[in-house]
Amino acid sequence: RKAAQGHGSPGSLILEGVQAWRDWNRSSNTHFGSLVLMIPISLATSSASGPERLEEELARVLEETTVQDAVDFYRAFELAGARVAEVEEFSLLAKDSENAICLSEKTLLELMQLSMGHDIVAREWATNYRRSFLLAERLVEQTGKFGLNAGIVRTFLAALAEVPDSLISAKFGPEKAQQVSRQAAEALADTTLEKARRMDCDLLEEDINPGSTADLIAASLFISLLRDLRF
Missing domain, CATH: 1.10.4200.10 (Triphosphoribosyl-dephospho-CoA protein)
Known part of the structure; x- marks a missing residue:
């Protein structure tokens, strides 16, 4: 609901979504990928004047992600216990990744672009959901x-x-x-x-x-x- 109303940013809303299902004692990470894909779409609909403007607004939402969005996403991933391939740089499985993100000043979109070669969900972010x-x-x-x-x-x-x-x-x-x-x-x-x-x-x-x-x-x-x- 917050996303559809244009409230919040992608990273914080993804983290909030994971926290919500954990609060309901749902330990499964089944919906994590869907959440990561749908939050930006919902945010885009809040400012799009019609369906024909959805792609344009979605690109804006993704481009405006911040370092804090990246940090919140990593926290959400850890909380959800989701599965992902191991990588050398900014690994979602590494304990020091949050600090590395802050030092590098990588936004969430930039991190998704780094992961697009091995992850379908990241590739959607990196290609504006092509x-x-x-x-x-x-x-x-x-x-x-x-x-x-x-x-x-x-x-x-x-x-x-x-x-x-x-x-x-x-x-x-x-x-x-x-x-x-x-x-x-x-x-x-x-x-x-x-x-x-x-x-x-x-x-x-x-x-x-x-x-x-x-x-x-x-x-x-x-x-x-x-x-x-x-x-």
Whole structure:
């Protein structure tokens, strides 16, 4: 609600969101990536004069992030216990990262730009949500053609087939992520979606979660709804 009203900054609102679900004794970090993607979109809608101005306002929100946003984001990440790939510089897993950020004066957008090569969510920030907007258009097309559930499933499978999931890569390695992407492409080719159902069961059995791609689809759905998609 604060974000939609234009109150607060991305980092502080992400941290507040994580604190809120922790206060409700929700220890899961399932929604962290979605929160990171949706907060800037909500802030952008508060100042956009219409859906056609959303991308422009979103770029402004991201460009105006500060060092404090970066610090708040790192605190939110630690509190959420989210998973990410290990990196040498400004690692989210390093204990001294907060001090390093302050000394370097890196903004949250700049940190996302540094991480865009290995993280889907960071890449959206760094590219002004390029894939999210493209997938939002695909969602409109696919849900119109196949219905709500099948349209979303097909869009998800296409996104997963195109780019290996960074959460899977962080947990199980890039080879497993690429394997899952190949499975998604095969499942998408099956018009009955039966292969998609079997793939879903297999991934659940192996405790493999293409969560970064799910975060991307959540952001795309949000954009679609803001652009008057109706179900």
